[in-house]
Amino acid sequence: MKSDLRSYLKEIIGGSISLLTGMWITLRQSFRKPVTVSYPYRTLKLPERFRGHIELKADEQGWAKCVVCMACQKACPSFCIKVNGYKPAGMPRKVATIYILDFTTCSLCGLCVESCRFDALMFSREYNLASFRKEDYVMDMLERLRRRRICRP
């Protein structure tokens, strides 16, 4: 009986101490600076290897480096890349005429970039992708490249 009472009191006192410790911890934390970043005003630095959606690379003349080897299309697990092209006269390689990424089904695995033997693909560093329309995510890569004012038509 006596030990029961003692353990009872011990539990009350120990419990109260544990509660006060917890409150002390949260209070102490409240004097630290916030770790969050106010997103639209400040952004974090993207790491070097950030895997966004893909983007075509351009060569020195501004052509897309893609040689339409179809490796990326084959490597894609989600079948979201469509490439087509032809071999113009006087060019040593094929030139892409269609390069479409269906970003709605892309799983951002990066297997396409890895499969590219011609260093023609890179990861975009864009992540603010939001839209109300699904069609906005069927991206024409050549058009995007053109818009970057590098690619010659």
Next chain:
Amino acid sequence: MPHDWLWETVRLLLYLVGLIGFAAFNAAYLSLLERKEPAWFQLRRGPTEAGPLGLLQPVADGIKLLGKQLLVQGGADVLLFKIAPVAVVIPSIMCLVLIPFSETMGARDISLGLLAVYSFAAINVLATMLGGWASHNKYSSIAAARVVAQNIAYEIPLLLVIIALVMVTHTFDLREIVAQQAGGFWNWNVLRFGASPLMPLAFLIYFICMLAEANRAPFDMVEAESELIAGAFTEYSGMGFGLFFIAEYVNVVVGSSIGAVLFLGGWHCPFGLLPGLHWFLIKLYLLCFAVIWVRWTFPRTQIYGLLNLSWKVLIPLALAHLIVTAVTVKLV
């Protein structure tokens, strides 16, 4: 005299408007504090976008709630369902009427003020239970059953503590109780060791019971969002929910005010200097801060753990305190 009677009516009406405003203001800005304070604890920023430092956030919340339709679920008891939020908020505001804010401020003083406050507080429980029951939702029904069990369990130690206090002060009049504590913090009831050495403990019991009575975490069995979704309030939308929300914060304010009045010397300065409304408000908001602080630190208790705490810890301790007080009052 007709003149006095007229003046008294106008005064009461003014107080009523003022108190409703006070309640609304507190509900709004305690809800902001409820979002800012955990943000400090959790190394976040809390709301920042609405107004400077997010100060207009409660306004945005209020507009949002007002703009929402009050949906009534099929099968619900429509009358009770609609009465419940009103019935929960009115007694909370009624309690404010009885609180002496300062020497000169206070809507109404009655000699049994303390009793009246707790009578009103009991209606609150009934209304919450009604809302849960009328919702026609199983989660709400469970919450309705819980709220009754919880409030019955916690009213006992609460009232035991208060009875002990009344034995010391010899009055139920809140103004009189504050008046007795004038002249520095050593005269406050919380440190009135002359009456009972367990007074600080009594204050602690009061604080815990107040949390439980206001259904605040860690005793928020009624809401228990990880178990009962939103408990008794699950089916409420728009201002139906908004009124429960207001009532919760007004209850916190009432509980903290009574705590300040009974134990912390009401409007008196801790150093016996200029008493006034500001001292009362400082004590009130410190207690509110503590209430929110507790909520954002601890896990929720379990319903039976909560009842165990009441019956096996708080009631025995409160009884011990009562006996000690009775003995000292008799002897001294």
Next chain:
Amino acid sequence: MSIDDQSIHAETFILNLGPQHPATHGVLRIKLTMDGEYIVDAEPVIGYGHRMHEKMGENRSYAKFLPNASRMDYVGALLNTHCHVAAVERLAGITVPERAEFIRVITAELNRVSSHLLWMGAFLVDLGAFTPLLYTFDDREDILDLLESITGSRLTYCYYRFGGVCNDIDDDFIAGTRSFIERMRSRMPMYHSLVTENIIFRKRCEGIGGVPAETCRRYGATGPVLRGSGVCYDVRRNEPYSVYPLFDFSVPVYPEGDCMARYRVRMDEIVESLRIVEQALERIPAGPVMAEKVPLILKPARGECYFNVEAARGSFGMRIVSDGLDAPYRLKVRSPCFSNFSLFRECVRGTLLADALAFLGSLDLVIPEIDR
């Protein structure tokens, strides 16, 4: 969810917990038969997030399944991917360079820590404490930053390849990981005094959700659930794979079988994982991170193999059958949560609703992993 007249008068009533419920962490439904607040029967209804990963595996080449593997248990994605690549490597007889194995161990253990941290936060939210969640997320964010710097993504890493890993780690990563280990170690006492010793937390966990060791065996429960029931079984120790035998780590075991034991197992595992990472960082050899001569399109010889790893939630296994083509003939995924959760019904009978939810939280379920 309405109370019809009949069920008011009946002794018990049916309570649908989910598919949308704050405590189920995903689309899980449990059909509870309740007697007041006591649970008479609990029938889990799963499959809301079923995506038929196994069929997808049969329909695509081995490499194309890599992103899928990280999407089953997205909280511990690298551990699943580890199982997949190691199973295929076993089947195709690919030897992985040692440096790659070290990198796999480092990243997988970091992923385990992040998974346990997420669990701890989510478990405390189940118990009604929100603040620890943000603290664990603060720590977890460091791991995600580290892993993002080498894998390029934050959650569904697609980092391991058959024969190695796709990117080498750099000095920044090693330095960052070292400082993270320091930081995490210094945070543990804070967690213990904020959470472990908290009387409310202890009251809600000690003696709640008891799972006897024998029940674990009958249901095939593994991972922290099993070790929290006093059985010292850890795939890393009992069936060593990768370079785990090189490291000195202990397998935390608590015999009580309650929520607290599972909690303690996971907390100790965080410390043990940090130890493994620390040792791996010290002993990581130089060399290539990719095996040579791994064919672009993998066609393992006819055969079958089973491989399992210790994922954050238990033994994650894959049985792959090859018929010599570039896609597996059969790819079976054995997810730990599937078995861990199947014991819920038996163990939860007769407990209170609140305790059942604490128990549910302590099982550390990732519903998409159950559903696959």
Next chain:
Amino acid sequence: MWFDDLKDGFSESVWQEDAAPYLVETNHAARGADLETTVPAERVADAARVMYEAMFSLEAITGMDWIVEGRMELVYDYVQFSSGRRVTVRASVPREAPGLPTVSMIYPGAEWHEREARDFFGFIFIGHPDPTPLLLPEDADFHPLRKDFTG
């Protein structure tokens, strides 16, 4: 050998004849199992009982559809927690009549695994306590992992 007990158990209640040709020791590092055995389909429950008594736990049940050979196979993966040893028990049933006894009476954890195998392959587990689909919708009458399942 550590599997002598198993062999005795299997001889007694599963094969009722010489066990040697059936219980094959395999390389754990290459196959992921220490022992493999094939039992007649109607004896899987007896095999499970032997495994249960040898303190094994049932880790997974894998269905396979061998459409060319016209049979379907179930693979039971057993693991012993104390040692980490694994035993694979296989049983084949004809594709047209894929019925075999349930092991969920011995290993309740098998209940879900069997329901999953029934969802995906259409195995019929005789004596199974719960006949509703587990992962597929309640009204699903298709078996997606059968090799002749299209779309």
